[in-house]
Amino acid sequence: MATRRIISQEKSLLEKDDRIGSSPAAGEKSNIAPAVPTAVIMKLLAFTFAMIVVPIGSYFATVHTLFKGNSTYAGALAAIMANMVLIGYIVVAMNEDQSEQEAVKDTKKGR
Amino acid sequence: MAESELSPKFAPFIGMGGIAAAMIFGSIGAAYGTAKAGIGIAGVATFRPDLIMKCLIPVVMSGIIAVYALVVSVLIAQDLAPPSSGTNYSLFNGFMHLACGLSVGLTGLAAGYCIGIVGDKGVRAYMLQSRIFVGMVLILIFGEVLGLYGLIVALILNTKSKG
Numbered sequence: 001m002a003t004r005r006i007i008s009q010e011k012s013l014l015e016k017d018d019r020i021g022s023s024p025a026a027g028e029k030s031n032i033a034p035a036v037p038t039a040v041i042m043k044l045l046a047f048t049f050a051m052i053v054v055p056i057g058s059y060f061a062t063v064h065t066l067f068k069g070n071s072t073y074a075g076a077l078a079a080i081m082a083n084m085v086l087i088g089y090i091v092v093a094m095n096e097d098q099s100e101q102e103a104v105k106d107t108k109k110g111r
Numbered sequence: 112m113a114e115s116e117l118s119p120k121f122a123p124f125i126g127m128g129g130i131a132a133a134m135i136f137g138s139i140g141a142a143y144g145t146a147k148a149g150i151g152i153a154g155v156a157t158f159r160p161d162l163i164m165k166c167l168i169p170v171v172m173s174g175i176i177a178v179y180a181l182v183v184s185v186l187i188a189q190d191l192a193p194p195s196s197g198t199n200y201s202l203f204n205g206f207m208h209l210a211c212g213l214s215v216g217l218t219g220l221a222a223g224y225c226i227g228i229v230g231d232k233g234v235r236a237y238m239l240q241s242r243i244f245v246g247m248v249l250i251l252i253f254g255e256v257l258g259l260y261g262l263i264v265a266l267i268l269n270t271k272s273k274g
Contacts, residue, residue: 040164051171055178059185071189072270075182079262082178086171090248093165 040096047089055082118201123191125205129212130187133265136216137180140223140258144173147227151234159238166237168248169230172255176219176226179262183215186269204272211265218261225254 055078063074148169156163187208192198233247 035160036163044164044167047171051174051178056181056185059182071186072266075186075262075266075269078182079179079259082175086168086175089171090168093168096164 043092043096047085047092050085050088051082054085055079117203118199122200122202122205123194125202126187126191126200126208129205129208129210130184130191131212132209133180133183133187133212133216133219136213137219137223137258138177140220141173141177141180142223143220144176144223144225144227144230145170148173148230148234151231155234155238162234162238165244166234169226169233169251172226172230172251173223175255176223176258179215179258180219183211183262183265183269186266187211190269190272207268207271211268214268215258215261215265219258222254222256222258222261225257226251229254 058081059074059078062077063069063071067073067077148166152163152166152170155166190204190208191200194200229247229250233243233250236243237247
């Protein structure tokens with residue numbers, strides 16, 4: 001009865017390249033995509049810009065043109081515009097959550 | 112500008128104090144709200160990074176407090192002019208601008224304090240129970256409205272300078 005050496009197809013522990021944390025194994029490409037999607041970053045940047053520019057810009061744009069120097073109405077308009085930005089942000093944040101939930105449902109249906 | 116009993120030399124000093132009070136106290140409130148809500152976001156986002164977008168709402172509201180203070184400061188600053196230009200800045204205007212600045216500044220401080228605490232505890236509770244979101248936003252809006260009342264009073268007061 002001939003003896004056969006057991007030839008293991010699996011790599012031994014020392015031969016394996018293992019991942020440590022987020023660093024990839026040798027030969028694999030590392031994942032450098034940002035953790036936050038680009039669309040979310042663009043939304044946040046747009047709202048930051050709007051929060052800085054819209055209220056004070058609407059004040060100076062309307063104080064001498066639309067309201068003819070009545071700075072009270074222009075100031076009230078600036079406050080209203082600031083709240084409009086806030087409402088827009090809340091709506092976008094709610095939609096963000098809903099679209100994520102729908103995406104989760106779609107992946108569950110696909111399985 | 113002739114100095115008179117109704118428009119003494121020190122009247123602009125009091126008006127400038129109003130501008131400073133609006134901006135300083137409003138920014139203290141907005142800074143407290145942003146910092147405290149930011150601590151809450153840092154606590155929540157380590158466990159649920161997908162909630163960051165909604166948890167930023169208190170931070171945006173704190174920013175609005177600073178916008179209120181900015182609007183009132185710009186309004187008051189437009190009524191001020193150097194004495195060499197021949198304008199007559201009365202003591203009444205000075206005290207009125209001080210009242211404008213203090214009302215919007217200190218209500219902004221109150222609103223920022225409220226938004227900070229509600230934002231911190233609210234987003235931490237939202238991480239565990241998603242139904243609390245509507246209640247959190249409503250409480251935040253009621254806190255925000257405190258600053259809006261101060262702005263309304265300041266705007267109405269500011270119309271009296273052109274009597």
